[in-house]
Structures are given as structure tokens and as C-alpha cells.
Amino acid sequence: MNILIYGAGTIGCTYGWQLAEAGHDVSILVREGKKQSIEENGINIHCTDYRGGQKRIENIVFRPKVIEVLSSENNYEYIIVSVGCDNLKSVLPILSESAGKAHILFFQNMWNDFDEIAKYLSSDQYFFGFPFMVGGGRGEKGLNAIISDSKYSKTILGEANGDTTPRIQKIAKAMGTADLKPFISNQIITWLVPHFAFIAGFSAGVIKAGGTMKAFTANSEIIKEAIRSVREGFLVCSKSGINPKMEKVNKLYYLPLWISVPVVKKIFGNEAMCLMFDGYLKHSKNEIKKMLEDILEDGKMYNVEMPYLKRLQKSVMDSTK
Template identity: 50%
Template structure:
């Protein structure tokens, strides 16, 4: 069976590695600038596997087939989309043109993208799954992951209308062969929505949202240079919570109005707030500290006094 992992992150690479061990022909889609390096060096995976009740540590180089573009005449049976949900807006137009006859499996923490997917793919082209077995982070270009051995950890999958189709059953068989504990759900959308917050909490307890919003409220300063613009809105920022709880690598994902020169003042204020944040509760997977990405909004409103 030929499987494409669309997105070379922790979840995609770990599942891809396990599927290749189970006999699948696995390829990974990477950015053009990464292709040569990944082909040459492979993907280093440092894994703690808890499935056999005792912890088994592995340090391997995963060397899948590497591609940097997808053609509509591809011969993949499944395309597993394991990218960040925020990237779907750019991925879906590409998949609508290049998925071909492959079954697309959305392997993400989705809860509000179902109608968006329908704009680009036919219902029979895709279904959903959730990578509840794997967690971890990246460090020094290596993947540090854990495969769960908890009783209730599994890989739920299913069609959004609840039907048990041949493509779902076939993926179930290969996931089972890879010991990734698949479970076919006839209410996968309900499962995804219900477990959205739960899964986020298991990945990293970090900081409660009310406390985060209160910290921002107490420390935010509307940029004086922007007062005349009377601009209000949200800046979306992504940070990495380091293993010791430090907030690092801030990245502005969406600003208020990038067309305006004053927009930069709002972004600078967000970065200032992040620079003075206290340490958060670090993320962990099976008691192993891991780096975790976290995305949140910072809202700016005009001062009233």
C-alpha cells in the first residue's frame, strides 16, 4: 500500500514511520527547500514507546520517499494530511487539483473546518481520523515523540456520515497491523468536536486561557503612534512553550491590517507582551517534557479615557 504523509511534522512522521514498519510504501511531502536535505539525511526520530507496558526508547533515522509536489496522476492509495489546521486554507486548493484517486485522510485536531473541506473535495474523496496515539515536539531538527500505551489511547477514524466504507476498513487493517489501535467511529465529527479541547489539554496543560487573557489585559498598551488610525482588531500569534516553560519563538500569523504601515506597531506590542510573560506550565507527553506550539489572539481596542 502506498501512503503519502502530507506534512513532515511530529504526528505525520511518527505515524508514517510506524506504517512503513508495518510494510507500507510511505512517502513524505516536504517543502522544496527541504527536499534535498531530507533525502540525504533522512528524518531523525527519538521515540519513547509505551505500548508494551514498559518504556522502549528508540533513536532511528527514518528514510521515506521524499517528494516536494503532488501530481493528480499519483498512485497513492491514501494521503494523510497531518499539517497544522491553520494551513488548510492553502492545502485544500492544492488537494482539489492533485489528490487524484487517492483517499484523503484528515489527521488533525479539527472541529470547525468541515464545510470548508466540502468546498474543495467531494464527500467520497475524504474521511477523518485523529492521531490520539502520538505526541511530542521538534528539537534541533529531530523529532522527539511518545507513542501512548494508555488503555484509552487509540486512532479513531470514520466517515462524516457514519458509514463504514471499504476505504475506512482498509486503513483500519493497516493501522491495526502497525499497532496504532484504530477504532472505527460512526460519529467521528462528534468525536472530533468533543475531543478538541481534551486533546489540547493532553498535549500541554500550559496556561489556562482565562489567566492568559487576564495577563494580556493587564499588560497590553494600545500603541500611541496608532491612535489617529482608530484601528481595532486582533493579532494572531503563535509561540513555542519550551521544556522549562519559557515562551520562545513568537511568530505573528495574522495582523490587523498588513496594508497599513501602522500595522507594525500592533505586532511589536504583541511581541513585547510575549517577552515579559512568566514561564508557563511546560507541556509533557507521558511525563516526558516536550516543546509545544500554542496559538492565541491578542485583541486591541481603542482606549476609552
């Protein structure tokens, strides 16, 4: 398939590289002024790959096709939008004018963005997903990518209405050929919105613990604070009509803390999970700030008390002073 990656960060480039390795025609949309450099030098990816139960380290130069401007006359079958949620609003007008006939996969953290997307695009133009297989961040010499083999790690895909459409099946097949473990959800919105609350609460907890997952998993009190903040976010989800308990994975955060804290330590003490979170947090504090602001703003609208989330928000703000 002919696929455009919109967002040349670690997630987009790693998925693009893996799809290209599987035989797909992959292009990357980059910021103005970056095209020549990438065409000449490629994109350096230092990848730690845990798939298959073995840790493999690769240093590769990914050489996709590169564009700086998206034309409405493009012939892409899919556009995978992998930008920070704090950049979504700047992307939507461009997609509205120039996506053409491509199917748009929004591949990022999502909270209350669905009405905003609907202002620019018709519902038959887009669907949703989450790149839960890949993490990492940008390093001095390129991108540091982690590909997880955790049983919790999948590439989540789904239509907003829950249908399993041909376009979902086709992109899932492509992800499967690239060994990116596609999982088609019939309740993708119910998956995405609570996941946003989880990422916001846990990221803030890691930052408060010192900025690394290792420090976070060693601190039971901060884990408790993060879990309680996630519960506050889940309550906001419930007030908005989305029930987090409909997703099995979220039930962990409703358990008594004496049960949930050790489980969190075990799951997130995994080496790949630690590296994925640590890489993300190095360059995503602005996105995390926005995520916390969004949850707190909606919580205020629904009269939800959020003392733990506010406390963690202060830690994030203090860390950037």
C-alpha cells in the first residue's frame, strides 16, 4: 500500500520503517526545510526490539520518500497521523484541504478532540488507533525506538462506530505483515479516552518521582498518588458518558491499592516498558501539560474533585521551571 506518515517523530518513523520493511510504499511528511537533509542522510533509528522474546539492537538508516507539502491530488491510500495531541489543531486544516481520498488514521492520545475533528473532516474520512507497540524518543544521533513484546502491547485500531470495515481490515493486515500485532477494537473511543487519563496520571507520577520509570516503580507512595489521579480522570470519563470499566485493562486501577500497587510495579518494571516511558517523557512535557489541563478543565465542568491530579500537575509545572 501507499502510506504517508504525518509526523516524523519516533512513533511515526518506527511504524513507517517497519511497514516499509514489510513491503509497503512509505512516505514521510516533514517540516519545511528538512526534506533535503533527510533525503541525503536518511533517518537514523537506534532500535531495541524485544519481539520474539529476544532483545535485538539495530542501528539503521531509514530512507523513506519525503515530502514537505501535502497535495490534495495525492495518491496515498492511508495517512497515519502521529503527532502530539498538542499539535492536532494545527494539522486538521491541512488534512481538510489536502487529504484527498486517503483514509486518515489518527494514531495518538485522544481526549475531547472528536468534535474538533468532525469540524474539518467527514466521518467516512477517518478512524482511530493507538501505537502501543512502539515507544522511545529523540536522541543526539537520531531516534531511539523501543518495540515491545509485552502481552499488553498491541497496535490498537477501530472505527468510531465499532464496525469492522474493509479499511480497518486492510490496515490491520498491513500491521500484521510488519509484526506490529494489530488488534481491532469495537469500542475504540472507550479505549482511547480512559487511556488518555491513564497516560496523563502515570506520566505526571513518573515526573514527580524524578523522571524515570525505575524511580517511579520504586516509590509506592507516588504510585498510589498516580493511581488515585487516574481514578479521578476515569470519573471524568464516566461523567462524559464513557465507562472505563468496559475495558478490562482499566479494572486494575479500581482494585484496592494493596493489590494494584504491586501489579503496577510488576507490569511497568518490565525493561521495555521502562525504556518506552522514559524515552517519551524526555521530550513530551508540553503534551503532558496539555493532557492534564484538558482533564482538569473537563473535571471542573462536571464538578469532579481532583486533588491528586492537581497535585501531580503542580509537580509537572515545577519540573519545567
